[in-house]
Amino acid sequence: MLLLSATRRGSPLCADESRRFRRTGRKIGDRVLTTAMALAISFPFLSAPAQAQGRKIPVVRDAETEELLRDYAMPIFKAAGIAMTRPDIILVNDKSYNAFVPDSGRMFINVGVLMESETPNEVIGVIAHESGHIAGRHLAQLRGAASNAAIMSVIGMLLGAGAVAAGATSGSGGISQGGLAAAAAGGAIGQRSFLAYRRGQEAAADKAALRYLNATGQSAKGMLTTFKRFADEQMFIAKYVDPYAVSHPMARDRYRSLETAAEQSAYFNKKDPASLQFRHDMVRAKLFAFTSHPNAVARAYPRSDTSLPAQYARAIAAMKTRRRDAIKDVDAMIRQLPNDPYLYELKGQVLLEGGNPRSAVAPFRKAVSLRPNEGQFLVWLGYALVGSNDPNVLGEAERILRKGVQQDPYSRIGFSQLAIAQVRQGKQADADLSTAKGLMVAGDFDAAKRYAARAQKNLKRGSPAWLQADDIVSYKPPHLGNN
Structure with a gap:
């Protein structure tokens, strides 16, 4: 998240x-x-x-x-x-x-x-x-x-x-x-x-x-x-x-x-489908666990509650204090829901944030295989590949991150990781342009313009990348009164 x-x-x-x-x-x-x-x-x-x-x-x-x-x-x-x-x-x-x-x-x-x-x-x-x-x-x-x-x-x-x-x-x-x-x-x-x-x-x-x-x-x-x-x-x-x-x-x-x-209305007493209610309960548990103290999660979802939403909340809470337990909890859920891409995403996140990006690659790959066009999964996978510090996968990481930010253009971390993958391959101008795009997403337009201008100096004039940098340099933030 x-x-x-x-x-x-x-x-x-x-x-x-x-x-x-x-x-x-x-x-x-x-x-x-x-x-x-x-x-x-x-x-x-x-x-x-x-x-x-x-x-x-x-x-x-x-x-x-x-x-x-x-x-x-x-x-x-x-x-x-x-x-x-x-x-x-x-x-x-x-x-x-x-x-x-x-x-x-x-x-x-x-x-x-x-x-x-x-x-x-x-x-x-x-x-x-x-x-x-x-x-x-x-x-x-x-x-x-x-x-x-x-x-x-x-x-x-x-x-x-x-x-x-x-x-x-x-x-x-x-x-x-x-x-x-x-x-x-x-x-x-x-x-x-x-x-x-x-x-x-x-x-x-x-x-x-x-x-x-x-x-x-x-x-x-x-x-x-x-x-x-x-x-x-x-x-x-x-x-x-x-x-x-x-x-x-x-x-x-x-x-x-x-x-x-x-x-x-003829539909007043109509209830939501059970499958939709289940997804709703899972998301509620997830949001509560990510935004609350682990003690609050333990009170809201005690061990006596064996439902999948409760297991989800406890696994997320464990990320903050007991990462090994979190992996065990997520693996137990994966055995029950083997085709749920979000459980693999969570496992990868636990490993990545726990300082083990190499091990995070496999669950993120699985998540991508289940949702090939989900931009956030692609960004997670590219992030893990970059974090693995393996020069042999930098090219793959760049390709995946490019696709990730194409699918999810609001991902600032996607652009920042793409810039890292590019600079490690000696592509400084491309890295500056990616950094500029990430800063645009963050709303830091002045810094974005500086990086875009630096990128332009080392890009071929008139090329697609040069034009993208030029768009950023020329960008004027809209004002409410002018909309």
């Missing part, structure tokens, strides 16, 4: 009014756009995502979980009419129950969604809701609403600022409290208008989700379970919350608005 990071940034909107209020207007504009665009770039199921406030998002890479989510999503994507664009589903290393879409091409889902959902249907309901935002083109519409809210807020607060200035020159020698109230109210008007627009979009996405679930012959019971959970959590704070000052309808209201329609 690998971790990456990504960030998004917003650009400030400045009000350019009269010279007298220019500075005030600029501050107001910054504040308005900070609020408006933080909401505009995400459609959380419950709360605003980390990147909406400009912080880094820790992204989890795991082939098994990603495949499961794709299998959950594809029928929904088809029903929503977005199967051709096939948005990437990206896992976020956050245990809170949240999902969001920043654009039409990506859907972020917190690991907490999978860990807290007891059935696949609950996760599918989340995916259906987020698909409703993508199919409804809510992001593009919301940007227009954010712009209108910003204009309303700036005008309202500038008028308030005028009252503030009038108070300062009225002979009272002080600033008018009424003026301050007017300034605050001006911002609130625009913000409430914008939030009302968002609540309408959330309700539309809920209804769209119901249509997609019916079209795919699936129950909406999981969606209701999710909203009931939220409603229970909000029970003690709901009376203190202004329902017009939040971006989402209150959970209890969402539950009630969906309950009747959901229960009328």
